[in-house]
Amino acid sequence: MDQENMSKYDKLTTNAVGRIVPQVFNGKDAVPFLGVGKFKPTGRKHGPPIVSVADYPEDGNKIVPSLKDALIRAGIADGMTISTHHHFRNGDLVGNQIFDAAAELGIKNLTWMPSASFDCHSPMIKYLENGVIHHIEGSMNGALGRFTSEGKMAGLGVLRSHGGRYQAIQDGDVHIDIAVIAAPTADCFGNATGDRGPAACGLLGFALADSQYADKVIVVTDNLVPFPCVPWQIQGNYVDFVVLMDKVGIPEKIISGTTEITKSPDRLLLAEMTAQFCQETGIVHDGFSFQAGAGGTALSIGIYFAEMLRRQGMKARFARGGSNKYLVKMLEDGLVDYILDGQTFDLDGVRSMRENPNHLNTSPFTSYNYHGKGNFAQFVDVVILGATEVDVNFNANVVTHSDGYLLHGIGGWMNCLLSKCVILPIPLFRDRMPVIRDEVTTICGPGELIDVIVTERGIAINPLRTDLIDKMKGSSLPIKTIHQLKAEAEKICGKPQKPRLTDEVVAVIKWVDGTVIDSVFRIDK
Amino acid sequence: MEFLTDKLALVGNKGKGIRSDCHVTMELAESGGIQVELISKVESMYGDDIRKLIFGIIAYYGLQNVRVLVEDTGALSPVLAARMEAAIRLLTSSGKEYLIPMLTENGYETTRDRNRFSRLYLPGNTPSLMINAGIHKPGGIILDLEDAVAPAKKYEARFIVRNALRNMDFYGAERMVRINQVPAGLADLVFLVPHNVNLLLIPKCESAEQIRLVNEKISQLKAEYKVSSPIWLMPIIESALGVLKSLEIAQSENVVAMAIGLEDYTADLGTRRTQEGTESFFARSMVVNACKAAGIQAIDSVFSDIADMEALKETVIRSKALGFDGMGCIHPRQIRVIHEYYAPDAAEIEKAKKIVNAFIEATAKGLGVVSLGTKMIDPPVVKRAQKLIDLAVSMGKLSADWRNEFLEA
Numbered sequence: 063m064d065q066e067n068m069s070k071y072d073k074l075t076t077n078a079v080g081r082i083v084p085q086v087f088n089g090k091d092a093v094p095f096l097g098v099g100k101f102k103p104t105g106r107k108h109g110p111p112i113v114s115v116a117d118y119p120e121d122g123n124k125i126v127p128s129l130k131d132a133l134i135r136a137g138i139a140d141g142m143t144i145s146t147h148h149h150f151r152n153g154d155l156v157g158n159q160i161f162d163a164a165a166e167l168g169i170k171n172l173t174w175m176p177s178a179s180f181d182c183h184s185p186m187i188k189y190l191e192n193g194v195i196h197h198i199e200g201s202m203n204g205a206l207g208r209f210t211s212e213g214k215m216a217g218l219g220v221l222r223s224h225g226g227r228y229q230a231i232q233d234g235d236v237h238i239d240i241a242v243i244a245a246p247t248a249d250c251f252g253n254a255t256g257d258r259g260p261a262a263c264g265l266l267g268f269a270l271a272d273s274q275y276a277d278k279v280i281v282v283t284d285n286l287v288p289f290p291c292v293p294w295q296i297q298g299n300y301v302d303f304v305v306l307m308d309k310v311g312i313p314e315k316i317i318s319g320t321t322e323i324t325k326s327p328d329r330l331l332l333a334e335m336t337a338q339f340c341q342e343t344g345i346v347h348d349g350f351s352f353q354a355g356a357g358g359t360a361l362s363i364g365i366y367f368a369e370m371l372r373r374q375g376m377k378a379r380f381a382r383g384g385s386n387k388y389l390v391k392m393l394e395d396g397l398v399d400y401i402l403d404g405q406t407f408d409l410d411g412v413r414s415m416r417e418n419p420n421h422l423n424t425s426p427f428t429s430y431n432y433h434g435k436g437n438f439a440q441f442v443d444v445v446i447l448g449a450t451e452v453d454v455n456f457n458a459n460v461v462t463h464s465d466g467y468l469l470h471g472i473g474g475w476m477n478c479l480l481s482k483c484v485i486l487p488i489p490l491f492r493d494r495m496p497v498i499r500d501e502v503t504t505i506c507g508p509g510e511l512i513d514v515i516v517t518e519r520g521i522a523i524n525p526l527r528t529d530l531i532d533k534m535k536g537s538s539l540p541i542k543t544i545h546q547l548k549a550e551a552e553k554i555c556g557k558p559q560k561p562r563l564t565d566e567v568v569a570v571i572k573w574v575d576g577t578v579i580d581s582v583f584r585i586d587k
Numbered sequence: 588m589e590f591l592t593d594k595l596a597l598v599g600n601k602g603k604g605i606r607s608d609c610h611v612t613m614e615l616a617e618s619g620g621i622q623v624e625l626i627s628k629v630e631s632m633y634g635d636d637i638r639k640l641i642f643g644i645i646a647y648y649g650l651q652n653v654r655v656l657v658e659d660t661g662a663l664s665p666v667l668a669a670r671m672e673a674a675i676r677l678l679t680s681s682g683k684e685y686l687i688p689m690l691t692e693n694g695y696e697t698t699r700d701r702n703r704f705s706r707l708y709l710p711g712n713t714p715s716l717m718i719n720a721g722i723h724k725p726g727g728i729i730l731d732l733e734d735a736v737a738p739a740k741k742y743e744a745r746f747i748v749r750n751a752l753r754n755m756d757f758y759g760a761e762r763m764v765r766i767n768q769v770p771a772g773l774a775d776l777v778f779l780v781p782h783n784v785n786l787l788l789i790p791k792c793e794s795a796e797q798i799r800l801v802n803e804k805i806s807q808l809k810a811e812y813k814v815s816s817p818i819w820l821m822p823i824i825e826s827a828l829g830v831l832k833s834l835e836i837a838q839s840e841n842v843v844a845m846a847i848g849l850e851d852y853t854a855d856l857g858t859r860r861t862q863e864g865t866e867s868f869f870a871r872s873m874v875v876n877a878c879k880a881a882g883i884q885a886i887d888s889v890f891s892d893i894a895d896m897e898a899l900k901e902t903v904i905r906s907k908a909l910g911f912d913g914m915g916c917i918h919p920r921q922i923r924v925i926h927e928y929y930a931p932d933a934a935e936i937e938k939a940k941k942i943v944n945a946f947i948e949a950t951a952k953g954l955g956v957v958s959l960g961t962k963m964i965d966p967p968v969v970k971r972a973q974k975l976i977d978l979a980v981s982m983g984k985l986s987a988d989w990r991n992e993f994l995e996a
Contacts, residue, residue: 327919493661558632
């Protein structure tokens with residue numbers, strides 16, 4: 063595809079949530095968001111080419127000398143799409159090396175499709191500037207987000223949820239030419255696992271679609287074991303080449319991030335109010351299920367849930383992870399029967415995943431894919447999520463800040479909105495920045511799916527959830543309307559100005575079904 | 588921005604970990620007009636508002652030639668205004684006040700015998716901690732001008748504390764300020780008395796004379812600023828001399844509670860503070876006895892390990908057993924434990940229910956004497972039992988409908 067000469071985007075239209083979105087970008091057509099559950103896909107799934115065992119080594123040994131060599135053998139060429147996973151989080155040492163090699167080979171206009179990006183990927187900016195990378199489809203965090211927001215990326219950024227990424231690959235919205243799967247442990251055949259090895263990260267679920275649908279698959283490891291590598295979280299039958307290198311990840315940065323419960327009294331109060339809300343509404347009951355994100359507040363809510371269950375002699379049937387030591391303790395204390403884990407956040411999570419048969423390895427296919435025959439996220443009783451902004455119609459933003467800058471990816475956030483009850487515990491303002499706005503800068507979640515906003519100064523229940531409103535009548539918790547909360551914040555902080563944005567689109571946000579729910583606009587510097 | 592002289596006013600906080608605050612660098616000049624540079628974390632949301640406030644304050648003081656650099660990490664208007672005012676008054680020696688609006692929510696008074704289980708200490712020059720303090724529902728919030736403020740920051744802290752008293756919602760907590768040690772602390776009062784402070788803590792108190800000086804200054808300021816609401820006092824005993832003088836201090840005018848501060852006290856004794864508290868047993872008992880003799884509340888020292896809730900609980904249980912009515916806290920997480928264990932326990936509530944019930948029945952029968960079983964009950968006992976019942980109901984430890992439940996049982 064001639065990425066260089068096509069226009070960045072075209073055919074702007076207004077979608078079902080009133081946002082202006084392009085219907086053509088990066089040379090492909092897209093459907094504007096039609097409403098939750100309104101877009102009905104047709105056709106058949108995408109598929110990788112049929113291959114023959116006759117063309118692969120008879121002894122099953124697919125080891126090649128280097129990553130660069132593997133990329134050459136995989137036929138790397140201008141305009142291709144290369145995918146990576148983010149199980150190593152900020153400790154990833156492989157992603158940058160792919161594009162170092164591509165640059166050395168003089169390759170241009172690649173599309174990078176990570177399942178998420180981190181600060182450690184900031185060196186990619188030089189490849190975005192010199193044309194090795196044309197654009198990113200995945201997430202643009204921190205410096206990459208800033209770069210995108212300032213309109214410096216050649217193509218249009220595309221942000222997807224974890225489930226949306228599986229959907230896009232499965233449906234052929236994105237065709238992956240080469241998938242590079244960094245693996246903590248692998249064998250020469252390409253079987254790979256994340257639950258052991260120096261760079262152990264628990265599991266490799268984010269790379270599942272890449273292994274299944276890419277034309278060529280390269281497994282990169284620093285811990286080669288004799289066949290068979292078990293468990294084979296990634297099956298060698300999908301793999302073309304195996305590369306052994308010194309070090310694929312920095313362990314202390316893999317197991318990092320917000321994995322400690324918060325010490326902030328304000329956040330603890332939020333967690334406590336959220337847990338009490340779940341108790342009073344009967345959401346916490348024997349056999350219930352929950353998912354809490356990795357933030358300090360969310361972790362604390364898990365601790366309050368554990369206390370409630372213990373006190374009342376109950377247990378949860380399953381918890382969806384991000385797992386961490388607190389969730390593992392619940393499993394080991396018999397307060398939850400199963401952890402259905404999408405990524406492990408600490409060493410206890412990794413150990414439990416390796417040793418406990420009730421700690422299960424899941425993927426965006428099982429948990430999140432919207433173009434499937436159901437997914438796990440739909441029937442979780444309650445999910446606790448964060449947001450950068452919420453508006454008076456309960457629409458929520460998780461990618462841009464109130465100054466308009468793109469700074470975060472979507473993760474599984476959007477997919478979790480389909481669960482039975484979505485609660486966002488968020489401070490009413492951060493420093494001086496109010497969280498509840500007239501209109502969010504970017505819609506990532508339509509208000510109809512967001513049920514409860516918990517702030518330290520009051521709890522707002524979506525008027526659509528009359529059942530929850532009824533249950534909380536007479537509660538000692540401060541139940542208010544979202545307008546009351548907004549007014550309270552503005553009384554303290556003042557009424558904020560709108561961010562200064564241009565009308566130039568720099569990135570699009572894909573809904574879980576592949577339709578475009580919103581655009582990110584260039585900052586007016 | 589470049590500054591031309593070394594006569595700079597440097598006010599506020601900046602640097603790593605500083606939030607919801609601002610730092611002002613200011614100098615006066617002979618010429619050049621008004622030059623303002625603003626570097627703000629919230630520029631895109633509040634840049635215009637902040638500039639308007641800065642220029643407004645400069646105009647209020649009639650400055651013609653001034654250079655100002657404001658580095659802002661999301662300070663609320665009362666904080667920005669306090670920093671600007673402090674800088675200008677440092678440079679000009681002006682006594683003129685720039686007063687931001689008084690929140691109507693902050694207009695309440697407190698009563699002499701209000702429950703004072705917990706009081707949360709907040710450093711007087713750290714506005715980020717003040718904004719949400721009230722939502723944790725401490726009995727009182729203390730804005731501390733004394734030990735929690737570095738000597739070089741004492742001046743500017745008074746402006747922050749005054750503006751917090753005026754414009755930050757205390758959500759019903761008793762509005763307290765710890766002034767500096769008397770006599771220096773008397774100069775703090777003009778920043779507090781006109782702004783509806785409910786209670787003043789007098790640190791390192793060693794004589795009734797110090798309390799008299801504070802009362803005298805308060806009376807003078809109340810008359811000058813036409814303040815009618817009461818301003819209560821809570822002296823803090825922090826030395827051997829203070830312990831021995833505790834009765835005369837407790838009996839002083841407007842004193843409603845007296846606290847003990849053990850860090851300084853143990854230093855004064857030349858000993859160390861221990862978990863068991865043997866070294867302070869005498870002092871604590873002395874303070875409790877002085878308080879009870881004077882008919883005021885006895886308040887215990889703070890517990891400094893904010894991570895150890897179990898040890899805090901033990902300390903509160905022992906403290907209550909000694910006769911204390913409450914204690915200080917240095918972290919919002921301590922509030923709940925303190926309330927829980929100073930509050931009436933089940934046995935106390937049971938006993939109070941019987942007494943109050945007996946009183947109600949006796950009154951209904953027109954009896955002048957209340958008795959429970961074979962025991963006569965004096966009116967003060969009934970009164971105390973009724974107060975305990977009210978408290979238990981207000982804390983959710985007892986149903987408001989307790990009497991019907993009691994009669995049915």
